[in-house]
Amino acid sequence: MCRRIRALTAVMAIVAWRAPADEGPMAPGAAPPPAPAMLVKEAVTGMELLHVPGGCFQMGDVLGDGDEEETPVHEVCVDGFYMGKHEVTQGQWKQVMGSNPSRDPGCKGDEACPVDSVSWSDVQAFLGRLNAQAGGVRYRLPTEAEWEFAARSGGKRERYAGGDDIDRLAWYAENSGRRNHPVGTKAPNGLGLHDMSGNVWEWTADWFGEDYYARSPRDNPPGPAGPAGPNVDRVIRGGCKTGEAASERTSRRSYGYQRTSSDRGDKIGFRVVRRP
Numbered sequence: 676m677c678r679r680i681r682a683l684t685a686v687m688a689i690v691a692w693r694a695p696a697d698e699g700p701m702a703p704g705a706a707p708p709p710a711p712a713m714l715v716k717e718a719v720t721g722m723e724l725l726h727v728p729g730g731c732f733q734m735g736d737v738l739g740d741g742d743e744e745e746t747p748v749h750e751v752c753v754d755g756f757y758m759g760k761h762e763v764t765q766g767q768w769k770q771v772m773g774s775n776p777s778r779d780p781g782c783k784g785d786e787a788c789p790v791d792s793v794s795w796s797d798v799q800a801f802l803g804r805l806n807a808q809a810g811g812v813r814y815r816l817p818t819e820a821e822w823e824f825a826a827r828s829g830g831k832r833e834r835y836a837g838g839d840d841i842d843r844l845a846w847y848a849e850n851s852g853r854r855n856h857p858v859g860t861k862a863p864n865g866l867g868l869h870d871m872s873g874n875v876w877e878w879t880a881d882w883f884g885e886d887y888y889a890r891s892p893r894d895n896p897p898g899p900a901g902p903a904g905p906n907v908d909r910v911i912r913g914g915c916k917t918g919e920a921a922s923e924r925t926s927r928r929s930y931g932y933q934r935t936s937s938d939r940g941d942k943i944g945f946r947v948v949r950r951p
C-alpha cells in the first residue's frame with residue numbers, strides 16, 4: 676500500500692512537472708524551481724558573471740604533488756553562486772573608481788587587461804562602491820573554497836583551471852613575456868571561466884591559515900576567523916605571469932599582506948562573485 680502511494684505520488688509529480696504553461700497556473704508547490712540564468716551582467720560595468728552550480732568536492736592536493744598547506748585533502752561543499760567570467764579589468768575598475776592604478780609594464784593603460792596593483796583593502800573599496808549601485812545585489816570576493824571549486828570546473832581533478840594543457844589555459848612564466856595580458860585571451864575552463872590559472876593572482880575573501888584544511892568545516896567554509904600568524908594575510912590564488920607551472924595549479928595557496936594595505940604588486944588582481 677505504502678509503495679503504491681509513493682508510486683502514485685511520483686507519477687503525479689512527473690505529470691505536474693511536464694504540464695505545459697498554457698494549461699493555466701500550477702498548483703502551489705507543483706512547479707520545479709526555475710533554473711538559474713547561466714550568465715548575469717553587473718549593472719554598472721556590464722561585467723559578466725557565470726553560474727557555478729553548487730556541489731561537493733575534495734579540496735586540496737588531490738594530485739599529490741602540492742605543498743604542505745594544501746593538505747589534508749578534505750571534503751567541501753559550496754552553495755551555487757555566480758563568478759566573474761574574467762578578472763576585473765582596468766576599464767571596469769576605472770568605471771567604478773574613476774582612476775586606474777595599474778602598473779604592469781605591458782598592460783599599463785590597456786582597459787582590456789586585468790587591473791593590477793590593487794590591495795585587498797582597495798578591492799573592498801571597489802566592492803563598496805559597486806554594491807552601493809547594485810540595487811540590493813551584493814558583490815564580494817570569493818571564499819578560498821568557492822575559488823578552488825570554480826577553478827576546477829566544479830570540483831574536478833584539474834591540475835590547472837580547465838585541465839593539463841597549461842599553455843592553452845594560462846599566461847605564466849613560460850609564455851607571458853613576464854607581462855599581463857588582456858583577459859579572456861586564453862581558453863576557458865569547463866565552466867567558461869578564463870584566466871583562473873595565470874595572468875594575475877586573485878585575491879580571495881579568506882585569511883590565510885596554513886593549517887586551516889585540518890579543521891575546515893565541510894559546508895561553505897569561511898576561512899579562519901582572523902590572521903593566524905605574524906606574516907600571513909589574505910589568500911591569493913591561481914598564480915601569475917611570472918609563476919612557474921607549479922605555481923599556477925588550482926590547489927596552490929599563497930597570500931598577500933592585507934593589514935598594512937600595502938600589497939599592491941602588479942601581479943595581483945581579483946574577480947568578483949555573488950549569490951543568486
Ligand SMILES: [Ca+2]
Nearest residue numbers: 870873875913
Ligand atoms: Ca588569474
